Amino acid sequence: MEIIILPTAEDVAQLAADIFEQYARKGATLGLATGSTPVAMYTELIRRHKEEGLSFAQSKAFLLDEYVGLAKEHDQSYYATIRREFTNHIDIDDAHVHSPDGTADDIPAAGIAYDHAIKEAGGVDIQLLGIGTDGHIGFNEPGSALTSRTRLKTLHPQTIEDNSRFFDSPEEVPIHVLTQGLGTISEAKHLLLLATGEGKADAICATVEGPLAAVCPASVLQLHPKATLIVDEAAASKLEHADYYRFAFEHNPAWK
Ligand code: GLP
Numbered sequence: 001m002e003i004i005i006l007p008t009a010e011d012v013a014q015l016a017a018d019i020f021e022q023y024a025r026k027g028a029t030l031g032l033a034t035g036s037t038p039v040a041m042y043t044e045l046i047r048r049h050k051e052e053g054l055s056f057a058q059s060k061a062f063l064l065d066e067y068v069g070l071a072k073e074h075d076q077s078y079y080a081t082i083r084r085e086f087t088n089h090i091d092i093d094d095a096h097v098h099s100p101d102g103t104a105d106d107i108p109a110a111g112i113a114y115d116h117a118i119k120e121a122g123g124v125d126i127q128l129l130g131i132g133t134d135g136h137i138g139f140n141e142p143g144s145a146l147t148s149r150t151r152l153k154t155l156h157p158q159t160i161e162d163n164s165r166f167f168d169s170p171e172e173v174p175i176h177v178l179t180q181g182l183g184t185i186s187e188a189k190h191l192l193l194l195a196t197g198e199g200k201a202d203a204i205c206a207t208v209e210g211p212l213a214a215v216c217p218a219s220v221l222q223l224h225p226k227a228t229l230i231v232d233e234a235a236a237s238k239l240e241h242a243d244y245y246r247f248a249f250e251h252n253p254a255w256k
Helices: 009-025 039-052 078-085 107-120 157-166 182-186 198-209 217-223 242-250
Strands: 002-006 029-032 060-063 065-067 126-129 151-154 176-179 190-195 227-232
Touching (some): 009 039, 009 227, 065 078, 107 176, 190 217
Antiparallel strands (some): 065 176
């Protein structure tokens, strides 16, 4: 894992956009994430598309997860969210923006079909990740098998509370979701996790310096050969080895 600590959330967004841009230029298959953390990176990529001609026309995209039972047209479905916040503003073909089908009659079959679609596309080249306050990635809540595939999950009450800010009331947040599994996510060639703000400090500490354990699903990144975590000072505030990560970043020839 490479842990990159930057002063502000804006710095996190800029560096993440630099990394994503390199993949877009190669027409890579992009793994997208919802949540508020990646929005600043998406905004910067939209700016580079509009002002600098950065093209996504050769890329395909796969979203991490979806609420079960929420119509695609619902403004909080992840299908609608990723279009509103990112893909409608760039030149990616909308038919190439995929997400798990949370409205399917047969949810387990929809999960299997989604994993199959990712494989058919040649796999995800770079997977963007946020992190929940309980250490979830995608919607893999604590206790998720580290080898899990795309499947139905029940949200943790903490996640329902965290995400209720996007709905009129907590009762409207769906309890079930269809999410790429930790095994599915781990097959992406590069994992890029972003975290900003003090509220993520415990989850980042458990991810980076805790044991590899299903209780902190994001700790599965410890097994990945190419995982990059970009965090701001607030999210890094509980890391015991923060000075070492800064030193290693400053001396990493790849960033020169
Ligand atoms: C949701 C999403 C995750 C995201 C998390 C954190 O639960 N399923 O993919 O990482 O929210 O979101 P935020 O960035 O808004 O804190």
